[in-house]
Amino acid sequence: MLKPIEWDDEKKELILIDQRKLPHKLEYFICRSYKDVAYAIKEMVVRGAPAIGISAGYGLALAEIYGDNIYKAYETLKNTRPTAVNLFWALDRCLKAYKEGKNILDEAKKIHKEDIETNKKIGKIGEKIIDDGDNILTHCNAGALATSMYGTALSVIRFAHYNGKNIFVIVDETRPRLQGAKLTAFELKYENIPFRVITDNTAGFLMSLGKVDKIVVGTDRILKDGTVYNKIGTYSLAILAKYHNIPFYVAAPLSTFDLKSKEDDIVIEERDEKEVAYIDGVRIVPEGVRCYNYAFDKTPPNLITGIITEKGIIKPNEKEIMSLFD
Numbered sequence: 001m002l003k004p005i006e007w008d009d010e011k012k013e014l015i016l017i018d019q020r021k022l023p024h025k026l027e028y029f030i031c032r033s034y035k036d037v038a039y040a041i042k043e044m045v046v047r048g049a050p051a052i053g054i055s056a057g058y059g060l061a062l063a064e065i066y067g068d069n070i071y072k073a074y075e076t077l078k079n080t081r082p083t084a085v086n087l088f089w090a091l092d093r094c095l096k097a098y099k100e101g102k103n104i105l106d107e108a109k110k111i112h113k114e115d116i117e118t119n120k121k122i123g124k125i126g127e128k129i130i131d132d133g134d135n136i137l138t139h140c141n142a143g144a145l146a147t148s149m150y151g152t153a154l155s156v157i158r159f160a161h162y163n164g165k166n167i168f169v170i171v172d173e174t175r176p177r178l179q180g181a182k183l184t185a186f187e188l189k190y191e192n193i194p195f196r197v198i199t200d201n202t203a204g205f206l207m208s209l210g211k212v213d214k215i216v217v218g219t220d221r222i223l224k225d226g227t228v229y230n231k232i233g234t235y236s237l238a239i240l241a242k243y244h245n246i247p248f249y250v251a252a253p254l255s256t257f258d259l260k261s262k263e264d265d266i267v268i269e270e271r272d273e274k275e276v277a278y279i280d281g282v283r284i285v286p287e288g289v290r291c292y293n294y295a296f297d298k299t300p301p302n303l304i305t306g307i308i309t310e311k312g313i314i315k316p317n318e319k320e321i322m323s324l325f326d
Contacts (some may be wrong), residue, residue, distance in 0.1 A: 002144040002187065004017040004144060004145045004147075005055060005058075005148050007058060007108075007109065007112070012062070012065055014030070014031035014037060014055065014058045015028050015029075015030060015031075016029045016030075016031065016040055016055065017029075017046075018045050019046065022183055023182050023185065023186040031062065034062045034073040034076065034077060036059075037055055037059030037077065038076050041055060041056065041077070042081065044177070047146065047179070048141065048147060048218070049084040049219070049221070050086050050119075050146065050255065050256070051146050051148065052081065052084050052086060052087045053084075053089055053090030053111065053115075054090060054112050054147075054148055056077045056078075056087050056091050057090040057091065057107065057108035058105075058108045060077060060095070060098075060104050061094070061104040064098065070104075074091055074095055077091055082267040082269050083221060083266065083296045084220035085256055089255050090108075090111055094107045115147055115148040115253070115255075116148050116149045118255075118310045119147050119149060119150035119151060119152060119155045120149075120150055121310040122150075122152055122155050122308055123155030123159035124159055125310070125312060125313060126216070126249070126251055126308040127156055127157075127159035127163060128313075129214065129247070129249060129308070130156065130165055130214065131165070132166050133165075133166055133167070133213075134160075134165070134168075135169075135213050136167060136212075136213065136216055137169075137170040137203060137206070137216075138154070138169060138180070138217060139172045139174055139200075139215075139231060139234055139237055140174045140179045140180055140184070140218065140231035141154075141179040141183035141187070141218075142154055142217060142219075143155075143183065144187060145183050145187060146218060151187075152219075152251035152252055152308075153217050153251045154184065155251065156249075157188075157193065158193070167194070168194045168196075169188055169193060170195070170203075170206065171188070171195055171196065172200045173197055173198065174200065175233075176276045177275055200236075207240055207241070207243075207246060212241075213246070213247075214247050214249065215238075215241050215246060215247070215249065216249045216250075216251060216308075217230055217234055217237070217250055217251070218250070218251055218252065219234075219250050219252045220296060221258050221261075222252055222316075222321070223257075223259075223261060223263065223266075224259045224318050224321050224322060225317070225318050226300075226307070226317050227298055227301060228316070229268075229297070229298050229299075230296060230297070231296060232294050232295060235297040235299045236297075238304065239303060241303070248303060248304055248305050249307070249308055250306075250307045250308070252307060253309065253310055254309060254311065254324060254325070257324070259321075259325070263298070268294055268296050268298075269294070269295040269296060270293060273292075273293050276292070277289070301317060304316040307321075309324060311324050
C-alpha cells in the first residue's frame with residue numbers, strides 16, 4: 001500500500017512522496033522544518049485535502065521541536081492554500097493541543113492514524129454503492145496520495161476491487177496539473193485495477209454512450225447545506241451526470257465538512273497561469289497569452305446523489321449533515 005506521508009521519529013523529519021515527480025519517478029521530499037512543509041503544500045509536493053492537513057500538523061510539530069515561534073508557524077502553514085478545509089482543521093486541532101500543554105507531535109500522529117482508519121471505513125461503506133460490472137468515472141486524485149492511505153473516492157473503488165467486483169475505472173486526466181493521468185493512473189496501475197485515462201472533455205460523450213454507471217469524486221470542503229468544493233471540472237461532471245441520470249457521489253471524511261462558513265466566505269484558489277500555459281515544461285499557448293487557473297469549483301447539493309463518509313452515506317442536506325456530528 002502506498003504511504004505518501006511518513007514521520008521519522010529518530011531523525012525528527014517528515015517524509016513525503018514528491019507527487020510532482022510522479023508517475024515517472026518515485027522520489028521523496030524531506031521536511032526538516034515547518035518552512036519545508038509550507039513549501040511542500042504550496043508547491044503541491046503534497047496535495048489532497050486530508051494529506052495537506054496531516055502534513056501541516058507535522059509542520060507545526062517541527063516548529064515546536066526546533067523551538068520556532070508556534071504562532072508564526074501556524075500562520076505560515078495556514079496561508080499555504082486557501083480552499084481545502086482540512087488544512088485549517090488540523091492546524092487548529094494541533095494549536096489547541098499546544099495551548100492545553102500537550103505535545104503537538106502526539107496530536108499530529110493521532111490525526112495521521114485516525115485518517116488511515118477513516119479512509120478504510122469510507123471504502124468499506126462506499127463500496128456497497130458499486131455493482132459488479134460497473135464502469136466508474138473519477139476526477140482528479142482522491143486516492144492514497146491525497147490522504148495517508150487508501151484515499152476517499154479511490155478507497156471506495158479499491159474496496160470494490162478487493163471484494164472481487166468486476167469493475168472498470170475511467171480516469172479524467174484533470175487539467176491543468178493532470179492529477180488524474182499522473183496520480184490516479186499511477187495508483188490504479190499499482191493496484192492492478194482495470195482503467196483507462198480520458199481527456200476531461202470526453203466524459204460527457206462516454207455518458208451519452210452509456211459507458212459510465214457511477215461517478216465518485218473526493219472533495220476539499222463541504223458546507224453544511226451540502227455545497228461541495230472540489231477540483232475544477234467537478235461541477236461540469238455533476239451537471240452532465242444529472243442530465244444523463246447517472247449517480248454522482250462525493251467521498252469525504254468528517255474533517256472535510258465546514259459547518260461554519262457560507263458560500264461567500266470561501267476563497268476559490270487561483271494558481272499560477274503557467275500551470276495552464278505549460279505542460280511538463282513545454283509551453284502550449286502563444287507567448288503573451290493570459291490564462292485563467294481556478295483550482296476548484298463548487299457543486300450545489302441538488303446535483304449530488306450522496307456523500308460517503310466514515311459514518312455512512314447521507315443525502316447532501318443540512319439535516320443529514322448535522323446528524324453526523326450529533
